[in-house]
Amino acid sequence: MTAVPEIDAFTRPYWDAAAEGRLLIRRCRDCARAHHYPREFCPYCWSESVTWERASGRATLYTWSVVHRNDLPPFGARTPYTAAVVDLAEGPRMMTEIVGCPEGDLRIGMDLEVTFREEGPQGVAVPVFGPAAR
Numbered sequence: 001m002t003a004v005p006e007i008d009a010f011t012r013p014y015w016d017a018a019a020e021g022r023l024l025i026r027r028c029r030d031c032a033r034a035h036h037y038p039r040e041f042c043p044y045c046w047s048e049s050v051t052w053e054r055a056s057g058r059a060t061l062y063t064w065s066v067v068h069r070n071d072l073p074p075f076g077a078r079t080p081y082t083a084a085v086v087d088l089a090e091g092p093r094m095m096t097e098i099v100g101c102p103e104g105d106l107r108i109g110m111d112l113e114v115t116f117r118e119e120g121p122q123g124v125a126v127p128v129f130g131p132a133a134r
Contacts, residue, residue, distance in 0.1 A: 002126065005026070007044075007080055007124070010038070010040060010056055011115070013028055013052050013073075014038050014044045014052070015124060015125070017052075017054070017114055018124075018125040018127055019124075019125045021116055021125075022054055023054070023055040023057050023105075023114045023127050024038070024052050024053065024054060024055065025033070025038075025055045025088065025090055025092060026038050026039065026042075026050045026051065026052060026053070027050065027051055027053045028042035028044065028045060028049065028050050028066050028092075029047070029049040029050065029051060030042065030045055030047040030049050031045040031047065033091070034053065034088075034090045034091050034092050035043075035047075035092050036088065036092035036093070036094050037094075038052075041067060041125065042062060046080050048062070053090075054091065055089070055090050055114075056087055056088075056089045057081050057113050057114035058088070058089040058111070058112070058113055058132065059086035059087055059088050059089060059094070059109060059111075059112045059113070059129055060082060060086065060109050060112065060113070061086055061098070061106060061107065061108055061109060061110045061112055062084070062086055062087050062089050062108070062110065063084065063085050064082050064083065064084040064085070064094060064106055065082070065083050065084075066080050066081070066082050066083075066103050067079060067080060067081050068080045068084050074119075079115055080103075081097055082097060082098040082099075082103065082132075083095070083096075083097060084098045084129070086095065086112055086129055093119065094127075096127060096128055097128045097129070098128070098129055098130065099117070099128045099129070099130045100115075100130035100131060101116065101131050105131075110131065111131070111132035112129040112130065112131060112132055113130065113131075113132045113133065114128070114129055115127075115129070115130055116128070117126055
């Protein structure tokens with residue numbers, strides 16, 4: 001098991017952008033709603049007229065849990081870590097990890113910003129979030 005998902009032709013633009021320090025989301029051209037995780041159709045109106053859009057990288061913390069035990073590699077070597085759900089500024093919710101912030105400083109609604117961590121032998125850039133610069 002790896003922390004890096006398989007990259008295919010559809011998700012390649014997402015991972016290529018991440019390697020350049022940019023977070024992408026998908027937006028429907030018909031209903032104008034943004035969504036994440038990337039899908040080839042809109043989960044709201046089912047339109048296939050969706051496009052990639054650069055996200056601002058800003059988010060707020062919706063919820064989190066500190067993981068103290070995980071037996072699956074490579075996660076066990078990282079414990080404890082903070083698994084979280086964030087609300088992207090563009091609207092969608094995203095599962096992620098919070099970095100650079102002690103558990104005691106976490107607050108629902110706190111401002112966050114995306115950063116990227118290299119994972120796996122290929123060095124795939126994975127989006128994670130930390131406290132926003134003030």
